[in-house]
Amino acid sequence: MSKAAHTTRETGQQAEDSAITWLERQGLVLLQRNFRTPGRGGGEIDLIMRSADGTLVFVEVRHRANAVHGGAAASITHGKRRRIILAARHYLMQLRREPVCRFDAMVCDGPLPEQGGQWQWLQAAFDAS
Template sequence: MKGRAAQATDGAGAAGPEPTTRVQGMLAEDQALAYLEKAGLKLVTRNYRTPGRGGGEIDLIMRDRDGTLVFVEVRSRGSAQFGGAGASIGQTKQRRIILAARHYLAALRAHPPCRFDVVLIEGQPVWLKSAFDAGD
């Protein structure tokens, strides 16, 4: 089976058509995951989705060294136009991430400390710790 990066080529090594948005997103998540693991976080799960329409999704759920559960949103943009990757995480997106986090936490016996981080991929990763909160 070809790796994710190989999907962006035509199989012969020559650059094929531009990767789809989905492939670009997966590559950005791969880059963010490697960056966070290098910083000492451990992957708990990837692409956690709540059931049903209108639910939320969390790109990465990680565990920090101190035991904090970290819900990570990964955003990638090809350019800084329109505010770049960071500007694309509005209140609606935050609410959906929070919804998914609450759904995930509901299945746990005890709730560890949690935070919401964002990793922006615009060239080198930029890690925004505690980028937003659940507002409780």
């Protein structure tokens, strides 16, 4: 594995750790992290959480060092949303009954909050339609 790939993975894990801490302070409970569909070409959900009202929240965490190429929010492309929705449907098939769900995004451009930056919580950032 190259040093750059290792650093990118570590940075992503740090961003997810930071987002979990932030969301838990808002009352959400972590159910699962890095849920992946089986096989190639599937999807991944960074965080699956439950809100205080029981809503199942699928969270995409995006951190960018700067907004030069459109920033963290712009990096959630149509294809990325499609793969997240695919993974969410796969996750929901495992449940006995489907709860109310939504797709949120946690985005940060610049340093993470622990280094002086700020999360932006985009609730219902997109839907499954």
